[in-house]
Amino acid sequence: MDSIESLEAFYKRKFSLLPEDLREDIGHFNLFHIAPFREGKVTSVPYRRRDFYKVMFLKGNSHVYYADKVFAIKKQALAFSNPLIPYKWEQLDKMYDGVYCIFNTEFFHAYSQFDRYELFQPGGNHIFELTDAQAEDVAAIFAEMEREFQSGYKYKYDVIRNRVLDLVHYGLKLEPSTSLTHPQANAAYRISRLFMELLERQFPLDDHHPSIDLRSPSDFAEMLNVHVNSLNRALRTTTQKTTSEVISERILQESKVLLKHTDWSVAEIAYSLGFKEATHFNNFFKKHTGLNPMRFRNAG
Numbered sequence: 001m002d003s004i005e006s007l008e009a010f011y012k013r014k015f016s017l018l019p020e021d022l023r024e025d026i027g028h029f030n031l032f033h034i035a036p037f038r039e040g041k042v043t044s045v046p047y048r049r050r051d052f053y054k055v056m057f058l059k060g061n062s063h064v065y066y067a068d069k070v071f072a073i074k075k076q077a078l079a080f081s082n083p084l085i086p087y088k089w090e091q092l093d094k095m096y097d098g099v100y101c102i103f104n105t106e107f108f109h110a111y112s113q114f115d116r117y118e119l120f121q122p123g124g125n126h127i128f129e130l131t132d133a134q135a136e137d138v139a140a141i142f143a144e145m146e147r148e149f150q151s152g153y154k155y156k157y158d159v160i161r162n163r164v165l166d167l168v169h170y171g172l173k174l175e176p177s178t179s180l181t182h183p184q185a186n187a188a189y190r191i192s193r194l195f196m197e198l199l200e201r202q203f204p205l206d207d208h209h210p211s212i213d214l215r216s217p218s219d220f221a222e223m224l225n226v227h228v229n230s231l232n233r234a235l236r237t238t239t240q241k242t243t244s245e246v247i248s249e250r251i252l253q254e255s256k257v258l259l260k261h262t263d264w265s266v267a268e269i270a271y272s273l274g275f276k277e278a279t280h281f282n283n284f285f286k287k288h289t290g291l292n293p294m295r296f297r298n299a300g
Contacts, residue, residue, distance in 0.1 A: 027107035034098030056100035191234035215274035217243035259297040
């Protein structure tokens with residue numbers, strides 16, 4: 001299980017070749033239509049993190065997995081992914097329509113910082129089920145983006161960047177911002193956001209990145225250069241949970257992924273997640289799920 005798929009790996013997996021602009025190492029953008037479902041073959045995008053951004057308009061019955069969370073798309077949805085958040089997409093039946101665009105950080109260099117938007121942040125909403133009217137709006141934005149992409153206009157990528165931002169703001173309007181206005185609350189929000197970024201950068205685990213480095217609240221507080229009590233207060237304000245609770249929830253999510261998507265032993269998973277003994281991990285997992293790890297792994 002490779003933890004990060006690069007743009008180069010993406011193109012080799014889909015087309016066995018690289019576009020010229022990747023070789024020149026400049027900002028990259030591309031747009032694709034989702035291939036229709038073929039009878040007897042379920043389309044699936046493997047669970048991993050990518051080193052590029054992706055905005056998708058999906059129609060049809062499908063599942064998108066973020067850690068242990070499963071988002072069931074029944075009809076149509078607008079979805080966002082970024083380099084911090086691993087995901088897996090699985091198409092369940094005929095996809096009547098679908099389009100997505102991909103771009104790297106350099107494409108928006110000095111234009112916009114995407115990590116400031118909630119839908120690109122760990123813990124934010126990344127998938128939005130759309131009504132028919134909303135689906136028409138999103139389809140129209142993608143259609144305009146595609147027309148510009150296929151045109152010979154000298155400054156077409158400036159227009160495309162604006163259309164990508166139109167999609168971002170459309171998603172944000174579907175889920176009103178939870179940013180807090182009180183100065184003390186804003187400080188708590190900033191600390192919490194930095195903490196969540198540190199936490200998420202440790203995942204997913206694989207053979208090349210086999211264990212987490214930060215495990216305890218004090219580990220994170222030291223990295224953030226704040227007192228552990230300040231970190232706890234910030235997370236209490238923004239999540240209503242303690243630092244330990246947030247860490248435990250994320251470790252539990254990753255443990256479920258490792259049990260379902262790898263052939264690692266329970267002992268190897270326990271070690272990778274910072275447990276000194278496999279029995280400690282077993283007790284932790286059973287406390288939170290009611291099942292021991294092997295029973296969870298073998299469940300249908």
